[in-house]
Amino acid sequence: MKTKKRGKRFSKEVYTDEQSSFISNPEYVAQHIVETILDYKDFKSAVELCSCVGSTCIQLAKKIDKVIGIDSNPDRVSMARKNAELYEIDNVQFIHGDVLDSDLLKSIDADIALLDPGWSTRVMDRSSHVSDIDATQPSLRDMFNLTKQYVTNDIVARVPATFTCATLKELGNCKIENIVIDGMVVFKVAYFIGDMEECSEEDIVFE
Ligand SMILES: C[S@@+](CC[C@H](N)C(=O)[O-])C[C@H]1O[C@@H](n2cnc3c(N)ncnc32)[C@H](O)[C@@H]1O
16 A cells, blocks of 8 residues: 545646546546656656546646647547646647547557546446446547557556456556545556556555
């Protein structure tokens, strides 16, 4: 178990719609993910598939030279661009597109990919979370396979609390972090970076 400092959900008045304010990655978790991936390797470029209003991309862009976010909701892409301005970030590009579009993925140059498909609009209500890799929106399996084929083998996925090593084993071995906020696992982050001999899980407690 690791204990980390829990900051504000967002340190600025970010642009969001009602749903994205719930499904967005809290800024302090995004910062933790960025630190963790940079502990693996000094990645210079990153793409986030399903970037929503840009929460994770903005934190990535503070530490990584070139960042791209892709989302199919045009309003969220506009909000993500405004949020990047709010945070005075100019090394992130937000693209309106479908993350299952192989032509789009072929055009992306990135050392690491973060996958953040939808899996619930009620993040704190575990009973609403999907429980397999084909049930996310879009399918995590499809996103993962296309990313490996066209972009990079180094992949991180934000997944529901219902996912375990058994759920993710078809994609490969990974390190799973259970993100604990207010005493409960609200979601997990799975790191498929480099070769791992087995799957492991660890609690990351934000307090
Ligand atoms: C869980 S949210 C992502 C949260 C975000 N990564 C963050 O850091 O806050 C899921 C996003 O997936 C987008 N989405 C769903 N289907 C998509 C598709 N086929 N292509 C691109 N984006 C898609 C939705 O518009 C939504 O914004």
